[in-house]
Amino acid sequence: MLGLSLPRETYEILDRASPIEMDLVTHDVRKYFQMLMGRNGYVLEQICSPLVVHAEPEFEEIRSIAMRCITRHHRHHFRSFASHQWDAVAGSSAGTVKGLLYTYRPLLAGIHLMREGVVESNLRRLNEVFRLGYIDELIERKVSGDEKQLIGEIDMTFHTREFDRLNAALDTAAVASGLPEDVVVGDQLEDLLIRLRLATLDSRLQR
Numbered sequence: 240m241l242g243l244s245l246p247r248e249t250y251e252i253l254d255r256a257s258p259i260e261m262d263l264v265t266h267d268v269r270k271y272f273q274m275l276m277g278r279n280g281y282v283l284e285q286i287c288s289p290l291v292v293h294a295e296p297e298f299e300e301i302r303s304i305a306m307r308c309i310t311r312h313h314r315h316h317f318r319s320f321a322s323h324q325w326d327a328v329a330g331s332s333a334g335t336v337k338g339l340l341y342t343y344r345p346l347l348a349g350i351h352l353m354r355e356g357v358v359e360s361n362l363r364r365l366n367e368v369f370r371l372g373y374i375d376e377l378i379e380r381k382v383s384g385d386e387k388q389l390i391g392e393i394d395m396t397f398h399t400r401e402f403d404r405l406n407a408a409l410d411t412a413a414v415a416s417g418l419p420e421d422v423v424v425g426d427q428l429e430d431l432l433i434r435l436r437l438a439t440l441d442s443r444l445q446r
Contacts, residue, residue: 268435272428275308280316283308284348287358300431308422309356314413317349318406325402334390336381339398343374346405353412373401 248267254260266274274282286305291298324342328334340362347365352358359365366374380388 269432272432275305276422276425276428278308278310278312278316278422280313280320283313283316284358284360288360297431297435304424304427304431307424307427309352309358309418310420310422311353311413311416311418312420313418314349314353314409317345317352318409320345321349321402321406328390329395329399329402336377336384336388336390336393339390339393340374340377340381342402343371343377343405346402346409347374349409350405350412353409353416353418356416356418371401373397 246267248270250263250265252261252263254262271282275286283305286302321342324338324345328338328342344360344362344365347362347369348358348360351365351368362374363378
């Protein structure tokens with residue numbers, strides 16, 4: 240950060256050859272904060288996830304700030320993710336049950352976020368709210384077999400209607416949402432970023 244050139248801000252590792260598949264993406268904290276302020280849904284879901292292996296003390300502060308980064312514009316993230324998954328499922332004879340579930344998860348998560356202002360990415364928990372019988376059936380089908388099993392005899396006409404219905408519900412929820420239009424936590428994130436940078440520098444100087 241002190242030289243003429245900015246350091247590399249993102250590192251990615253994709254290893255499918257090892258016994259345990261690794262798909263790892265890490266970002267410099269500055270870039271991560273910029274992504275959060277840019278209404279990046281992936282970052283928001285990561286920060287709010289209950290699946291945290293290790294967290295520094297500042298992580299809870301990041302989570303608190305992230306809650307104030309949620310806007311009604313986050314619906315675009317969930318819609319885009321769902322549409323991408325739907326194209327892969329409906330536009331191919333190789334569509335999978337997993338792909339269909341990955342289509343519904345962002346739609347239900349987006350609607351729930353717009354209505355409640357709460358990030359929930361677990362499809363089982365989401366369906367405790369939405370109570371869609373076919374979601375439970377798809378989950379059980381995935382759990383009981385290969386997650387990449389083909390859709391087979393599933394009625395895609397029905398799921399096309401549901402896909403369209405839930406997209407419309409997401410739009411309606413966004414219009415009625417009490418979530419703000421803009422993110423207004425730039426000062427808090429900048430303050431935290433500077434403290435993190437200085438703490439890292441101090442730690443290195445003491446070595």
